[in-house]
Amino acid sequence: MTDTFQDLLAELRAILGTRGFHADPETVGPWLTDWRGRYTGKALGLAAPASTDELARVVRACHRAGVPIVPQGGNSGMSGGATPDASGSSLLLTTRRMNAIRSIDAEARQAVCEAGVVLQTLHEAAAEKSLRFPLTLGGKGSATVGGLISTNAGGTQVLRHGVMRAQVLGLEAVLPDGRVFDALTPLRKDNRGFDLKQLFIGSEGTLGIVTAATLRLVPALADRAVAWVGLATIHHARSLLLHCEAALGGALEGFEVLPQDCLESVLDYLPDARSPLAEAHDWHALIEVVAEDAASAESLRSRVEECLAAAFEADLIKDAVLASSEAQAEAFWTLRDSISMAERARGPAMQHDISVPVERMPAFIEEAGAEVETAFPGVRALGFGHLGDGNIHFHVAAPPGTDRATWEASQGAAINRRVHDLVTAWGGSISAEHGIGQSKRGELARLHDPVALDLMRAIKAALDPDELLNPGKLVTLARESAKA
Amino acid sequence: MTDTFQDLLAELRAILGTRGFHADPETVGPWLTDWRGRYTGKALGLAAPASTDELARVVRACHRAGVPIVPQGGNSGMSGGATPDASGSSLLLTTRRMNAIRSIDAEARQAVCEAGVVLQTLHEAAAEKSLRFPLTLGGKGSATVGGLISTNAGGTQVLRHGVMRAQVLGLEAVLPDGRVFDALTPLRKDNRGFDLKQLFIGSEGTLGIVTAATLRLVPALADRAVAWVGLATIHHARSLLLHCEAALGGALEGFEVLPQDCLESVLDYLPDARSPLAEAHDWHALIEVVAEDAASAESLRSRVEECLAAAFEADLIKDAVLASSEAQAEAFWTLRDSISMAERARGPAMQHDISVPVERMPAFIEEAGAEVETAFPGVRALGFGHLGDGNIHFHVAAPPGTDRATWEASQGAAINRRVHDLVTAWGGSISAEHGIGQSKRGELARLHDPVALDLMRAIKAALDPDELLNPGKLVTLARESAKA
Known part of the structure; x- marks a missing residue:
């Protein structure tokens, strides 16, 4: 290890103290492999700053030393975006100690969270104020606010509430040279030039490290109605979706589909589970409709029943059942949420x-x-x-x-x-919600619009010319040929 | 005029034909002054391409010749953003001939519009399909889709539907070197890196020229209820807003306020107008609540009456009247929309x-x-x-x-x-919805976060290093000292 590296490590220890910097393999090791176990890297050490100021000082020190940083949230990403490469020349930086919910303003329906706040924690804090943070996904017990923003996460409530980008009202990020970009104060209207915070959402830590965000909250649910529907074809599912959107308007919060084959895998995988409907159908839809106030809650079930009855009359659906209890609603969702595990087991x-x-x-x-x-x-x-x-x-x-x-x-x-x-x-995207990370970089280079790739490289070069932030992920300055 | 300029003008004439290129002062002159009459510039000529391809060829020709371009939509901007400088060395480019609504998909609730489509035209086309484009403003008879996107326009429906940025599902733009960035196909989830289209929204033509967009439509109104409310203080207005949000949820579409002084100016200015309420109040609120389906329409008036009655009981308001007809609703809005003219007359x-x-x-x-x-x-x-x-x-x-x-x-x-x-x-913005253009550039340089200004300059330098697109507007590569 060179003197420069030794000097940097000493400086990091001075900034971060013993709780904030680790170089021993037992502590660092677990975070060098992504949770799916597909990528393992090496790192100079693990930095765990406790504040934006500490994090910015770490980035400044690394910038001076020319040492790259790999930011990591909950390490629950799907594309290897938070795992360093094998060179061992980068610093791994975790935001997990920056886990304060700085404030929740129930009146303005906003929460200011540090990057390391775990999604589940935010859900619980919002619930205490009779509010909801309207984004959820399987990894909610580990995924962090910073990671969700950096990967522009999706989930099962996007239909009504949009992706993570739509939840970010304000944002703070540390730039590759250690300066702090502060756009935390939310303004509903602000036309002072480019909307710079958009650049840090979904850019996977390649342009800056998100350190805090002001997030949108919505009213807590007064009630929900969850239905399981049997369908003849996937085209009927799309027709049913349009029917539900017209009949239920903004109350439709989830609309998931699965083929019979997937349902059977799940039933094999979960011994206690049973199919919601008596007969097999080629396709199934799981529909969630919500009410946020007492009046809507009162009419909720009858509105959903009416909507499904009309769909049946119109031959859009073969059969349907409305969960009769919260437990049954949860059981329906468990079937949906178990597909990936069931398929893996198969x-x-x-x-x-x-x-x-x-x-x-x-x-x-x-x-x-x-x-x-x-x-x-x-x-x-x-x-x-x-x-x-x-x-x-x-x-x-x-x-x-x-x-x-x-x-x-x-x-x-x-x-x-x-x-x-x-x-x-078909005009689609090879990454809808999981991001590019390292797993899809080659395919992105092979298939994405060359103009868009050039724009991304130009912006990366402008903000991080030395490729010090999350190198080798999403976008690199070298034009690359395709690799699988 | 140098040979280079003469060669360029010949090339532009060849690309655009006689309908698409003008250099005579009678034709060009009217577009060299902004509609408020505060700025007048000069131009080499006026280019009016009829398609994205023509526009891209014009930009390529100018790029080769090193000639700047000032893009212009309806010339109804508030900040001089579409007026060239006095040097006469730029080409003025209008999108008005690119005025096709390429398609309206009523099922997907989307319209694909060329940049020159006038807002009012889009409103009418959407209405024919029982849909609405949910953004409106005073200049709707001249403002174009391209201009609305480039300035990230606001208006009176932002409370419920968001600013122009929220309406843009897809976008096409011509870059400073004439390449076409095509992100017109809307994907509800797409995590292939930076969301580049965000860069062209609100950047006032300094990074690219928006040539077309896929825009969000919403259901047509089944009915609306418009109320005029008298208030003791502006703090009561804010309390009333929260009360209405809680009571009416997503149905609240507009919430405007004005002081008694403004109302009096309007009543002086409009001889036939009369105050909606019998007595004077220090503050007034104009509230619009909407219904998009028959069931909501049926209960609309009673819900608004109940909401206002509860507000009266809680001492939030002094008095209120619900418009009894569409004509009265329009009359209420005319009071609001006449404030600027009335104040100017005063x-x-x-x-x-x-x-x-x-x-x-x-x-x-x-x-x-x-x-x-x-x-x-x-x-x-x-x-x-x-x-x-x-x-x-x-x-x-x-x-x-x-x-x-x-x-x-x-x-x-x-x-x-x-x-x-x-x-x-107070943590606010010196430009909420009108943009920076040339009128606020000095104040932006004086007051905006230096980190944000540096980021804007870095992105401008990366995408348009020769400052060929809308020079002197919003952001310039030279660091400037403040000027009023």
Whole structure:
């Protein structure tokens, strides 16, 4: 280790103290592998600043020393975006000690959170004020506000409330040279030039490290109605979605779909679970409708029943059941939330987080699914998830009995490329909500609009010319050829 | 004129034909002065491309020749952002011939519009499909989609629907070197890196020329209820706003306030108008509540009456009247929309388009108003407008009988500075919805966060290093000292 590095480590220890800086492998090690276990890197050490000021001083010190930083929130990302490379020349920086909810203004419906606040904690704090933070996802017990912003997270409430970008009213970030960009104070209207905070949302820590945010809250639920619906085809699901949007307006909060095949995997995987409907249907929809005040809550069930009865009359649906209790509603959601685990238990699969324009999704699922099954004989192509957002998780499952490692090594890249080619041809995105990180960088370079890639590189070069923030993720200054 | 210029003009004529290029003063002249008549510039000529392709070829030709371009939509901006400078070395480019609504998808509730589509035209086209484009403002008869996006326009429906940024689902823009950035296809979820389209919204044509956009539509109104309310203080207005938000939820679409003084100016200015309430009140609020379906429409009036009755019981309001007809509703809005004209007729005033955090606005109006009236004896400080957005128009009116030119020359800059200093101290914005253009550039340089200014310059330098797009507006590469 060079003197420069030794000097930097000493400086970091001086800034951060013993609780804030670690170089021992037992402490650092667990954070060098992403939670899916697909990437493992090395780091000079682990910095855990306790404040924006400490974090900014760390970034300034690294900037002077030319040492890259890999920011990390809950380490629950899907694309390896928070895992350093194998060189060991970067500093890993965790925001977990910056975990204060600085304030919740119930009247203005805003929370000011530090980057390390865990999503579940924010949910609970909002609930205490009879409010909700309207974004949730599977990793809520570990995902942090900073990570959710940096990856522009999605989840199951996007249909009504939008993605993470829509929840960010204000933001504070530390720039690659250690200066603090402070746009925490929310203004509903502000036309003083470029909306710079947008740059830090979804840029995966490559332009700045998000240190705090002012987030939007919404009223707590007075009640919810959760329905499970059987459908003849995925096209009927889209028609039902439009029907529900017209009948229920803004009260429709979730609209998830899954094919019979997925439901069967889940029923195999969860021994105590049972299908909500008596008969099998080719497709299923899980619908959540909410009420935020007493008057809406009173009419909620009857409105949903009326909506579904009309859908039945119009031949949009085959069957439907409305959860009769909160426990049954939870059981319906458990079926949905268990698909990924159930599919994993069933055997190897290549998973794709993709979107296309909402109106094209039914045709995409049918046509792209058939094309992939023809191109790779024996595989099953399954699409499930957020139909209302035009976002599905498109899994290509190996033939039964296939060895995972062999199959992934021999077929994985070709399947990924085929799926991404199809999505691109349909005007869609190869990353709807999981981001690019390191896992999709090659595919982004291969398939994304060259003008957009050039713009991203130009902005990266302008803000972080030495590539000191999250190097090797999302965007690099070198033009790269495609790699899988 | 040099050979380079002559060559460029010949090239532009070849690209655009006789309908698309003009250099004669009679045709070009009217577009060289902003509609408020505060700025007049010169131009090499007026380009009026009929398509994105033509526009891109014009930009490429200018890029090669090193000739700057000033883009112009409806020429109804408030800050001189579409008026060239006096050098005569730029090309004025109007989008008015790119005025096709390419498509309206009623099912997906989206319209694809070219930049030159006039707002009023879009309103009418949406209405034909039983939909609405949820943004409106005084200049709707001339303001264009491209201009509204480039200035991130606001208006009177922001409370419920957000500013222009929130209406843009997809966007196409021509970059300073003539390449086309195409992000027109809307995806509800897309995490392929930076959300680049955000950069072109609100950047006033300094980073690219918006050529088309996919815009969000909402259901047409089934009915609306418009109420006029008398209030004891501006603090009561804020309390009433919170009361209405709680009682009416998402149905509250507009919440405007004005002081008695403003109402009197309007009643003087409009001879046939009369005050909606029998007595004078220190403050007034104009409230619009909407219904988008038959069921909500049926209960609309009773819900608003109940809400106002409860407000009266709670001593939030002094008096209120619900418009009994659409004609009366229009009459209420005419009072509101005539304030600017009425104030102008009354005498000279320095006008400021400012915002502060919504919850601080009542105190700001009182305290800043008093401070300005003390600092500039004889003036009246008036705040009126979009209380729900934390955005008011803050007018400082000259003492009666003052000569406009003398007063503006002697007091204008000092008043502007004082108001902007106050807004900045209160955590607000010196431009809430009108943009920076050329009129506020000096004040932005003087008062904005230096880190934000540096970021803007860095991005401008990365995308438009030769400052060929809308030079001298919003952001310039040279660090400038403050000027009024």
